[in-house]
Amino acid sequence: xxxxxxxxxxxxxxxxxxxxxxxxxxxxxxxxxxxxxxxxxxxxxxxxxxxxxxxxxxxxxxxxxxxxxxxxxxxxxxxxxxxxxxxxxxxxxxxxxxxxxxxxxxxxxxxxxxxxxxxxxxxxxxxxxxxxxxxxxxxxxxxxxxxxxxxxxxxxxxxxxxxxxxxxxxxxxxxxxxxxxxxxxxxxxxxxxxxxxxxxxxxxxxxxxxxxxxxxxxxxxxxxxxxxxxxxxxxxxxxxxxxxxxxxxxxxxxxxxxxxxxxxxxxxxxxxxxxxxxxxxxxxxxxxxxxxxxxxxxxxxxxxxxxxxxxxxxxxxxxxxxxxxxxxxxxxxxxxxxxxxxxxxxxxxxxxxxxxxxxxxxxxxxxxxxxxxxxxxxxxxxxxxxxxxxxxxxxxxxxxxxxxxxxxxxxxxxxxxxxxxxxxxxxxxxxxxx
Amino acid sequence: xxxxxxxxxxxxxxxxxxxxxxxxxxxxxxxxxxxxxxxxxxxxxxxxxxxxxxxxxxxxxxxxxxxxxxxxxxxxxxxxxxxxxxxxxxxxxxxxxxxxxxxxxxxxxxxxxxxxxxxxxxxxxxxxxxxxxxxxxxxxxxxxxxxxxxxxxxxxxxxxxxxxxxxxxxxxxxxxx
Numbered sequence: 145x146x147x148x149x150x151x152x153x154x155x156x157x158x159x160x161x162x163x164x165x166x167x168x169x170x171x172x173x174x175x176x177x178x179x180x181x182x183x184x185x186x187x188x189x190x191x192x193x194x195x196x197x198x199x200x201x202x203x204x205x206x207x208x209x210x211x212x213x214x215x216x217x218x219x220x221x222x223x224x225x226x227x228x229x230x231x232x233x234x235x236x237x238x239x240x241x242x243x244x245x246x247x248x249x250x251x252x253x254x255x256x257x258x259x260x261x262x263x264x265x266x267x268x269x270x271x272x273x274x275x276x277x278x279x280x281x282x283x284x285x286x287x288x289x290x291x292x293x294x295x296x297x298x299x300x301x302x303x304x305x306x307x308x309x310x311x312x313x314x315x316x317x318x319x320x321x322x323x324x325x326x327x328x329x330x331x332x333x334x335x336x337x338x339x340x341x342x343x344x345x346x347x348x349x350x351x352x353x354x355x356x357x358x359x360x361x362x363x364x365x366x367x368x369x370x371x372x373x374x375x376x377x378x379x380x381x382x383x384x385x386x387x388x389x390x391x392x393x394x395x396x397x398x399x400x401x402x403x404x405x406x407x408x409x410x411x412x413x414x415x416x417x418x419x420x421x422x423x424x425x426x427x428x429x430x431x432x433x434x435x436x437x438x439x440x441x442x443x444x445x446x447x448x449x450x451x452x453x454x455x456x457x458x459x460x461x462x463x464x465x466x467x468x469x470x471x472x473x474x475x476x477x478x479x480x481x482x483x484x485x486x487x488x489x490x491x492x493x494x495x496x497x498x499x500x501x502x503x504x505x506x507x508x509x510x511x512x513x514x515x516x517x518x519x520x521x522x523x524x525x526x527x528x529x530x531x532x533x534x535x536x537x538x539x540x541x542x543x544x545x546x547x548x549x550x551x552x553x554x555x556x557x558x559x560x561x562x563x564x565x566x567x568x569x570x571x572x573x574x575x576x577x578x
Numbered sequence: 579x580x581x582x583x584x585x586x587x588x589x590x591x592x593x594x595x596x597x598x599x600x601x602x603x604x605x606x607x608x609x610x611x612x613x614x615x616x617x618x619x620x621x622x623x624x625x626x627x628x629x630x631x632x633x634x635x636x637x638x639x640x641x642x643x644x645x646x647x648x649x650x651x652x653x654x655x656x657x658x659x660x661x662x663x664x665x666x667x668x669x670x671x672x673x674x675x676x677x678x679x680x681x682x683x684x685x686x687x688x689x690x691x692x693x694x695x696x697x698x699x700x701x702x703x704x705x706x707x708x709x710x711x712x713x714x715x716x717x718x719x720x721x722x723x724x725x726x727x728x729x730x731x732x733x734x735x736x737x738x739x740x741x742x743x744x745x746x747x748x749x750x751x752x753x754x755x
Binding site for chain 2: 346357364
């Protein structure tokens with residue numbers, strides 16, 4: 145095939161340049177599509193795909209390192225030669241590029257391509273898959289483009305590579321080992337944040353500080369960890385929500401808003417109120433009445449109060465989250481659960497997602513994304529998606545009848561998820577990079 | 579000889595011939611749960627449920643297969659009001675020290691199957707077998723889908739036309755047999 149794209153076959157150097165351009169386009173588009181489709185398929189598989197892909201990478205490394213003899217799935221077809229005579233130059237050149245860019249239609253001398261396929265499925269990110277696989281198409285194209293600059297022929301490069309097969313195999317073995325390590329690494333990224341004794345939950349973060357509820361020996365307190373160092377403790381308090389220099393938290397008589405650095409009180413909401421979410425001047429919180437639970441939104445500067453939601457006693461109205469002019473919360477009961485979103489500016493309320501069979505809970509918002517927990521059949525999953533999109537991505541998953549995910553927070557590209565165990569009740573906060 | 583015991587003995591004979599007595603013992607008729615569940619061997623698969631075995635109550639809500647105690651969709655034991663409880667019957671406590679709120683508890687066929695497979699599903703046909711010394715009612719979850727939960731062609735079973743069996747569940751009646 146390489147001999148095909150020459151001035152003699154194409155008719156002139158100008159036509160050769162066009163053929164190379166179309167070849168590169170075909171290879172790039174085809175390989176990017178393969179990566180995107182694998183990532184799309186992977187977004188529907190379980191989290192165990194990551195360790196499986198890491199294992200495949202190890203097996204591939206062992207194969208290329210000469211430690212194991214593992215056959216590869218192979219298609220030894222070549223690009224169809226008749227295209228060159230029947231089709232116009234842009235079509236056959238792009239077709240040849242696409243045929244090679246797809247990867248699985250032609251011979252693969254090493255296992256790396258197949259491991260990359262498994263990794264793309266395991267990561268489950270179509271865009272990342274497309275970008276990574278486009279590099280494969282680019283590599284195929286460079287093999288034709290580089291000799292032009294050097295004044296040599298592509299066949300010479302191929303023959304040189306064949307002569308250094310041992311080195312090529314070693315490079316692939318090292319790359320596959322690195323791939324295995326990277327594929328195994330995400331589980332470490334979801335490890336609990338070391339926060340000391342007791343249970344830790346209700347994470348809330350902003351740039352200069354991180355806050356959470358600490359429960360130790362049956363007593364709850366709010367801890368604020370400034371990024372500058374040190375720790376501030378608010379005893380007999382829980383459910384913190386940070387907004388700049390302000391902290392809202394729940395205490396025995398209602399909700400207090402203070403400057404977290406000094407403890408100076410800025411405002412309070414009395415009554416049977418709980419689970420505050422602060423984005424000054426707006427404060428969303430839950431209010432319990434004898435027969436209902438309400439979700440209210442208060443303008444702390446004017447005193448205006450809006451009722452966002454209401455459920456009867458027995459149903460759950462979850463911890464709200466507020467960011468960029470939106471409020472998100474969950475409503476759940478024995479008949480199903482919903483995640484709702486309220487636009488403060490327009491007053492529009494919408495159901496983001498609803499189900500009759502799963503428990504959707506504890507959403508959190510950033511300016512562009514929403515994160516939530518879905519529980520069903522002993523599987524607890526943290527999902528995240530962009531607000532303008534509909535497709536969600538699995539962020540973390542735990543399969544157990546005893547371990548669940550709980551409250552969450554989202555700040556920029558960092559997610560915080562509480563994981564707790566029913567037996568013993570210990571809760572830990574996980575930090576996960578998106 | 580019932581169909582179940584016949585198939586069990588046939589399977590045991592075949593496996594015994596190729597794999598020895600240890601393997602044959604694994605498929606004795608009394609241990610037919612290994613195939614699917616007692617009263618139902620290797621045909622239409624179970625409906626999705628909190629546990630592997632789709633045990634339901636009379637109204638189609640999920641029960642824990644082991645002891646028939648009511649569970650919610652997350653597989654947690656629940657009390658009469660639907661609140662999650664522990665084995666001793668006390669309300670489950672969340673990490674904040676407060677009792678956990680109710681989770682969804684919905685019908686396996688009409689709600690679970692309908693939402694997960696986007697089909698209109700309902701309980702229609704049923705038949706009975708003797709399992710663990712009590713009468714077990716085996717229940718067809720019927721839909722208009724031409725495919726059953728296994729992915730292959732659905733059969734009419736005990737469903738009314740034009741519905742076919744999509745998946746199966748069971749209800750232990752408690753009546754001795």
